[in-house]
Amino acid sequence: MEFFLCIMIFLIGLLMGSFFNVCIYRIPREESIVFPPSHCTSCGTQLKWQDLVPVFSWIFLGRRCRYCNEQISFRYPLIELLTGIIYLLLFLKFGIxxxxxxxxxxxxxxxxxxxxxxxxxxxxxxxxxxxxxxxxxxxxxxxxxxxxxxxxxxxxxxxxxxxxxxxxxxxxxxxxxxxxxxxxxxxxxxxxxxxxxxxxxxxxxxxxxxxxxxxxxxxxxxxxxxxxxxxxxxxxxxxxxxxxxxxxxxxxxxxxx
Ligand SMILES: [Zn+2]
Structure with missing residues (x-):
């Protein structure tokens, strides 16, 4: 049960990290963080779910945008992983x-x-x-x-x-x-x-x-x-x-x- 919870919290962390990436890009540019849906910051193509799986999409897409081939910063998987790890560490230390x-x-x-x-x-x-x-x-x-x-x-x-x-x-x-x-x-x-x-x-x-x-x-x-x-x-x-x-x-x- 504890192990299952750990996995869940790590995955929630990865997903939250993915959302934080949107915040990190948009807040300083004074854009809304909820609208429009995630798009490539280079070519503007709206991203599909298979482009948005934390960490994995970045790896399997060869670190590039599927549509315009522009390189995707390593900051994206880094923030996702970091958030997942910090969420997990907090859970292990403090419990629910x-x-x-x-x-x-x-x-x-x-x-x-x-x-x-x-x-x-x-x-x-x-x-x-x-x-x-x-x-x-x-x-x-x-x-x-x-x-x-x-x-x-x-x-x-x-x-x-x-x-x-x-x-x-x-x-x-x-x-x-x-x-x-x-x-x-x-x-x-x-x-x-x-x-x-x-x-x-x-x-x-x-x-x-x-x-x-x-x-x-x-x-x-x-x-x-x-x-x-x-x-x-x-x-x-x-x-x-x-x-x-x-x-x-x-x-x-x-x-x-
Ligand atoms: Zn693109």
């Missing part, structure tokens, strides 16, 4: 529960946000607002954390990044943190509570510093280039929701006793 539902919502929004931020360097307001609305509903129905914890999470998440933004704006005279990042972190805080939010912020700063340093070292980026911060927020949050309490307990045991 309010926490599972909350993190499923959060991770879905983070997958779409990260892909859009990497390509366009924007974090769409609509996505963040969707997360806020979900957070309010999940908190009020008691499926997520307590409303006090959610509210503190919102304050910690939005507040810390707002302070970072103000400091870099006023003292360093450069933009250190985009408005999109501040809103995104506030939304995450509302969904995961203040402790995991604080940890996510810390992890995102470490990850950003490490990857940013490596990109400079290998001359992929040069000084003054901007690097989208959303992916680091997402990475920090993923680690936080999976291992957050283990990390926090380890830290307290190791350094505070």
């Amino acid at each position: 529960s309010g926490t599972f539902l909350t993190y499923l919502t959060l991770c879905s929004i983070l997958i779409i946000t990260t892909a859009i931020d990497l390509e366009h360097q924007i974090i769409p307001n609509g996505l963040v607002l969707t997360g806020f609305a979900a957070g309010v509903i999940l908190t009020l129905t008691g499926l997520s954390t307590t409303w006090k914890d959610a509210l503190l999470g919102l304050l910690v998440g939005g507040g810390v990044f707002l302070i970072v933004a103000l400091i870099s704006e006023l003292i360093l005279k450069k933009e250190g943190m985009g408005g999109g990042d501040i809103k995104l972190m506030g939304m995450i805080g509302l969904l995961i509570g203040w402790k995991l939010t604080a940890l996510s912020i810390l992890l995102s700063i470490y990850a950003g510093g490490l990857i940013g340093g490596l990109l400079l070292l290998f001359r992929v980026k040069k000084h003054g280039d901007t690097i989208p911060y959303g992916p680091f927020i997402a990475a920090g949050t993923f680690i936080s929701i999976f291992y957050g309490y283990d990390l926090i307990n380890w830290y307290i045991r190791t350094f505070l006793y």
Whole structure:
């Protein structure tokens, strides 16, 4: 039964990933995510079901559009697989529960946000607002954390990044943190509570510093280039929701006793 559920949840993840691909392409272009039905972004031909089977269609079509032969980005199967795997991991860790539902919502929004931020360097307001609305509903129905914890999470998440933004704006005279990042972190805080939010912020700063340093070292980026911060927020949050309490307990045991 458990095994059957695992397969089901992985398949649902693949299908949701397929829908997220549509969102990732259309939201930054301000197109509707429900209409028109899926079409090739190159030739515009409406796709049939056999062109839309997650991962498999991409492989069996030889990574090309059946109608115009244009290459299909590997981002499509990658997002599908990633979503399937994350859904499965969340189920294995949290079972069918309010926490599972909350993190499923959060991770879905983070997958779409990260892909859009990497390509366009924007974090769409609509996505963040969707997360806020979900957070309010999940908190009020008691499926997520307590409303006090959610509210503190919102304050910690939005507040810390707002302070970072103000400091870099006023003292360093450069933009250190985009408005999109501040809103995104506030939304995450509302969904995961203040402790995991604080940890996510810390992890995102470490990850950003490490990857940013490596990109400079290998001359992929040069000084003054901007690097989208959303992916680091997402990475920090993923680690936080999976291992957050283990990390926090380890830290307290190791350094505070
Ligand atoms: Zn085509």
